[in-house]
Amino acid sequence: MQYETVIGLEVHAQLLTGTKMFCGCSTRFGSGPNTQTCPICIGMPGVLPVMNKKAVEYVIRTGIAVDCRISSYSRFARKNYFYPDLPKGYQISQYELPLCEGGFVEIPDSGSTKKIGLTRIHLEEDAGKNIHGGANLSFVDLNRTGVPLMEIVSEPDIRTPKQAMEFMKKIRTILRYINVCDGNMEQGSLRCDANVSVRPVGQREFGTKTEMKNMNSFKFVEKALDYEIKRQIKMLADGGKIVQETRLWNAERGITESMRSKEEAHDYRYFPEPDLAPVEVEASWIEKIKADINELQDVKKARFISQFGLPEHDAELLTSERSVAEWFEQAVSLGGNPKNVSNWMMGDLMRLLNEENIPIQNCPLKPAHLVDLLKLIEDGTINRNQAKSVFVEIYKRGKVIQAAKGKMNLPALKIEVYSEVKVIDIVKEKGLAQISDESEIEAAINDILEKNPGEVERFKAGEAKLMGFFVGQAMKATKGKANPKIVNELLRKKLG
Amino acid sequence: MALHKLTISEASAAIEKGEISPVELANALFDRIDAVEKKIGAYVTITMEHAIGQAKEAGNRVRNGEKGKLLGIPMAIKDNMCTEGIKTTCSSNILGNFIPPYESTVTQELKERGYVLTGKTNLDEFAMGSSTENSAFGYTKNPWDTARVPGGSSGGSAAAVAADECIAAIGSDTGGSIRQPASFCGVVGMKPTYGRVSRYGLVAFASSLDQIGPITKTVEDSAILMNIISGNDPYDSTSAPAAIPDFTSVLGKEIKGLKIGIPKEYFIEGIDAEVGEHVKNAVKQLESLGAVPVDISLPHTGYAVATYYILATSEASSNLARYDGVKYGFRAEGKDLLDTYMKTRAKGFGDEVKRRIILGTYALSSGYYDAYYKKAQQVRTLIKQDFEKAFETVDVIVTPTAPTPAFRAGEKTADPLQMYLSDILTISVNLAGMPAISIPCGFTSGSLPVGLQIVGKHFDEEAVFKTAYAYEQSTDWHKRKPKL
Numbered sequence: 001m002q003y004e005t006v007i008g009l010e011v012h013a014q015l016l017t018g019t020k021m022f023c024g025c026s027t028r029f030g031s032g033p034n035t036q037t038c039p040i041c042i043g044m045p046g047v048l049p050v051m052n053k054k055a056v057e058y059v060i061r062t063g064i065a066v067d068c069r070i071s072s073y074s075r076f077a078r079k080n081y082f083y084p085d086l087p088k089g090y091q092i093s094q095y096e097l098p099l100c101e102g103g104f105v106e107i108p109d110s111g112s113t114k115k116i117g118l119t120r121i122h123l124e125e126d127a128g129k130n131i132h133g134g135a136n137l138s139f140v141d142l143n144r145t146g147v148p149l150m151e152i153v154s155e156p157d158i159r160t161p162k163q164a165m166e167f168m169k170k171i172r173t174i175l176r177y178i179n180v181c182d183g184n185m186e187q188g189s190l191r192c193d194a195n196v197s198v199r200p201v202g203q204r205e206f207g208t209k210t211e212m213k214n215m216n217s218f219k220f221v222e223k224a225l226d227y228e229i230k231r232q233i234k235m236l237a238d239g240g241k242i243v244q245e246t247r248l249w250n251a252e253r254g255i256t257e258s259m260r261s262k263e264e265a266h267d268y269r270y271f272p273e274p275d276l277a278p279v280e281v282e283a284s285w286i287e288k289i290k291a292d293i294n295e296l297q298d299v300k301k302a303r304f305i306s307q308f309g310l311p312e313h314d315a316e317l318l319t320s321e322r323s324v325a326e327w328f329e330q331a332v333s334l335g336g337n338p339k340n341v342s343n344w345m346m347g348d349l350m351r352l353l354n355e356e357n358i359p360i361q362n363c364p365l366k367p368a369h370l371v372d373l374l375k376l377i378e379d380g381t382i383n384r385n386q387a388k389s390v391f392v393e394i395y396k397r398g399k400v401i402q403a404a405k406g407k408m409n410l411p412a413l414k415i416e417v418y419s420e421v422k423v424i425d426i427v428k429e430k431g432l433a434q435i436s437d438e439s440e441i442e443a444a445i446n447d448i449l450e451k452n453p454g455e456v457e458r459f460k461a462g463e464a465k466l467m468g469f470f471v472g473q474a475m476k477a478t479k480g481k482a483n484p485k486i487v488n489e490l491l492r493k494k495l496g
Numbered sequence: 497m498a499l500h501k502l503t504i505s506e507a508s509a510a511i512e513k514g515e516i517s518p519v520e521l522a523n524a525l526f527d528r529i530d531a532v533e534k535k536i537g538a539y540v541t542i543t544m545e546h547a548i549g550q551a552k553e554a555g556n557r558v559r560n561g562e563k564g565k566l567l568g569i570p571m572a573i574k575d576n577m578c579t580e581g582i583k584t585t586c587s588s589n590i591l592g593n594f595i596p597p598y599e600s601t602v603t604q605e606l607k608e609r610g611y612v613l614t615g616k617t618n619l620d621e622f623a624m625g626s627s628t629e630n631s632a633f634g635y636t637k638n639p640w641d642t643a644r645v646p647g648g649s650s651g652g653s654a655a656a657v658a659a660d661e662c663i664a665a666i667g668s669d670t671g672g673s674i675r676q677p678a679s680f681c682g683v684v685g686m687k688p689t690y691g692r693v694s695r696y697g698l699v700a701f702a703s704s705l706d707q708i709g710p711i712t713k714t715v716e717d718s719a720i721l722m723n724i725i726s727g728n729d730p731y732d733s734t735s736a737p738a739a740i741p742d743f744t745s746v747l748g749k750e751i752k753g754l755k756i757g758i759p760k761e762y763f764i765e766g767i768d769a770e771v772g773e774h775v776k777n778a779v780k781q782l783e784s785l786g787a788v789p790v791d792i793s794l795p796h797t798g799y800a801v802a803t804y805y806i807l808a809t810s811e812a813s814s815n816l817a818r819y820d821g822v823k824y825g826f827r828a829e830g831k832d833l834l835d836t837y838m839k840t841r842a843k844g845f846g847d848e849v850k851r852r853i854i855l856g857t858y859a860l861s862s863g864y865y866d867a868y869y870k871k872a873q874q875v876r877t878l879i880k881q882d883f884e885k886a887f888e889t890v891d892v893i894v895t896p897t898a899p900t901p902a903f904r905a906g907e908k909t910a911d912p913l914q915m916y917l918s919d920i921l922t923i924s925v926n927l928a929g930m931p932a933i934s935i936p937c938g939f940t941s942g943s944l945p946v947g948l949q950i951v952g953k954h955f956d957e958e959a960v961f962k963t964a965y966a967y968e969q970s971t972d973w974h975k976r977k978p979k980l
């Protein structure tokens with residue numbers, strides 16, 4: 001039986017605020033145990049939390065960056081459970097009414113892109129750390145307690161471990177770009193849990209899921225999910241049942257291990273946090289945060305210049321809009337030469353988009369198309385002028401496909417329409433590919449030389465300009481598709 | 497002069513004129529404590545040495561020409577408010593050894609104005625109770641009849657004021673814990689509007705209901721303290737940024753034409769006949785001063801006790817989770833983490849606290865949340881709307897503070913439900929967040945004080961004080977003292 005994987009991720013990102021979420025303690029990493037604590041974050045009797053507005057702002061900034069709806073009214077809740085690293089016996093988090101809902105990110109996926117929907121983004125406080133020492137002793141370090149933590153929950157749109165890793169990478173890039181999280185997975189400032197299930201292809205209902213924890217690098221995310229999916233498929237294939245449980249990735253052994261079953265799961269007894277007033281986010285505040293994000297363009301522009309060697313003019317244009325910059329970076333990450341990508345984007349691509357007033361995220365020609373096209377130019381398969389006509393053709397066909405996709409439910413449309421356009425198909429269809437096959441060109445040249453013995457004699461006697469005659473004949477014989485460079489080389493060799 | 501009998505305004509005037517020194521006053525109070533504390537048991541901790549130090553400091557400030565209503569005034573603080581360097585137990589074994597490294601906002605305000613802390617007063621453990629019998633450190637007795645309870649949970653503070661073991665005290669009120677003991681002890685107890693006074697440093701019982709307030713010998717003293725402890729606190733985001741009027745400025749203003757609401761649901765069967773009689777007389781007295789009684793209805797009153805015991809216990813179950821033996825306070829070593837948690841909490845908490853933690857945990861559990869917690873929140877909104885609607889036509893609402901005078905010690909300890917009903921007339925006010933005061937309005941044939949409750953609109957403590965002062969000044973009840 002063929003199985004399909006369904007993955008949803010919960011990404012936890014420590015926010016780059018200087019102080020903790022509810023007190024004035026520093027959030028610096030790596031200080032001595034319990035040196036960054038106070039009565040409030042230690043959970044002493046009678047103390048009260050006071051919201052760090054910066055933390056709320058960073059979550060909203062993230063929400064704007066991934067196209068979320070920002071809630072105008074949001075509430076905090078207590079998540080109750082006992083653990084030594086949780087000094088109050090509850091974590092202040094959000095349950096109903098999170099700060100952000102909806103939104104999406106696009107990840108590269110087998111030469112194209114895939115949209116991963118987001119369920120919500122909320123703000124909560126981090127817990128401390130238990131350290132298990134020798135002699136049967138355990139220690140608690142509360143430096144991390146109360147550090148603001150943002151939780152980004154994806155929809156179950158992820159289908160492969162590779163996509164999960166790309167999603168994490170994308171989130172990391174975005175969070176770093178908007179300067180809300182340093183993205184350091186080793187130090188734990190970016191972490192993720194995953195809900196994983198498999199189901200027979202074609203089945204609509206989700207299979208029983210397991211929750212995966214402790215995947216503290218991109219590599220481990222991919223490996224752990226890979227292992228877990230195989231484990232689940234094997235279990236089902238052997239006639240077994242998946243148990244709903246929480247599992248830990250054991251990096252040393254390269255396996256996932258059961259941590260606790262559903263029956264052992266906590267009842268968190270969420271209820272609205274009575275010590276904090278609900279957060280009201282006014283439209284003017286959102287606008288101000290948006291403006292702050294735009295300011296960050298300068299940072300990106302500088303990076304484009306240093307990282308990709310682009311002239312300032314290019315960097316300026318490419319970072320003018322986040323989506324344009326993203327399109328560019330996707331193309332480069334797929335192997336496109338930055339300057340060539342930039343030239344095409346600023347020339348033909350922008351001209352086409354501007355003509356029809358289409359935003360770049362809806363561009364029918366995808367970064368992967370451009371990169372393929374650039375490769376064909378580079379290896380001489382087509383020349384620049386031919387490439388332009390292919391470019392326009394892909395753009396047009398893409399539009400047809402987009403339109404058809406919009407009417408997907410119409411039964412009359414043939415299924416072929418939906419398949420993505422491939423650059424190489426258009427090149428073949430237009431008969432644009434040059435003949436670089438030496439034997440084919442050689443056969444044609446042999447034929448020409450045999451039919452024109454007089455000219456061969458004259459050339460050998462010193463009439464060098466006859467070379468042009470032979471090349472012309474060869475191009476004529478191949479209907480202009482022979483690679484001129486190869487024709488020249490072969491003629492020189494034969495006429496020696 | 498019997499210095500211990502002075503009120504804040506009397507004592508501060510005497511200090512200002514140089515008639516007495518803060519040290520003299522403090523010594524007089526500790527003499528009084530020496531004389532009667534054995535009979536009353538108002539205090540958990542008496543801080544004499546600390547107090548004499550504070551009194552000397554206050555004396556220096558007086559000599560430097562400083563003036564202030566609180567300079568050198570000996571006051572008692574309920575032992576659920578954190579005092580830096582001074583044991584704060586909540587009358588619980590689990591905090592029996594807890595010395596806070598920080599000061600609550602309210603006591604910080606008092607400190608800066610030069611008050612003298614006589615000690616920390618007894619309460620029902622974590623403020624859960626109505627008789628101050630649920631204390632890990634002994635019962636407090638009612639100064640009017642030591643066989644009876646002082647009410648609760650601020651029973652220690654109310655008894656200390658009534659027995660002149662302090663000039664004034666601070667209590668906290670979650671469902672009546674300032675007003676009901678004030679009523680039982682014949683003193684003045686003020687619960688301000690929720691958000692009026694910072695809760696920072698008040699050990700939480702039910703965060704959305706808890707409010708700190710003064711317990712005093714007179715309405716004037718209550719207003720003086722309210723001027724000091726009110727205000728927005730950056731350390732408490734539920735404290736309101738409302739303007740602080742001078743509460744003493746309304747004292748003595750006449751109440752002609754003031755509309756006083758008499759809710760029919762508060763004068764029902766179950767109210768002690770003598771209590772009912774005294775409160776009716778009080779209404780007549782207010783009428784004779786020019787106030788206009790208006791019959792009103794607060795139709796959801798009958799649901800208040802049930803609503804309160806769901807919401808308060810839910811919040812308490814979470815607020816008390818931090819007492820796990822890991823960081824501070826009492827720890828009973830177990831064989832592993834879970835065992836340590838269970839032993840610590842089993843031995844550290846008393847029965848009533850455990851009962852409420854269990855109730856609240858149940859009400860918040862998955863599958864029950866909608867039926868209990870969520871429903872109770874909805875009813876809370878209805879109760880609040882009852883008051884808001886009533887206040888469209890009246891300026892204050894007047895009721896008995898408690899259905900009975902002080903009951904006998906041990907009378908209700910076996911029946912928690914009977915005990916809970918002792919707060920039936922005060923609980924709604926906490927659910928609605930309104931300000932309310934209890935002042936003496938008579939004595940039973942058995943010489944037990946009866947309390948009159950005056951409820952105001954949100955942030956309209958002024959109307960409450962104005963009404964209370966007008967009544968107080970036209971009667972002698974507040975001048976009576978228990979014989980000890």
Ligand SMILES: [Zn+2]
Nearest residue numbers: 023025038041
């Ligand atoms: Zn802190």
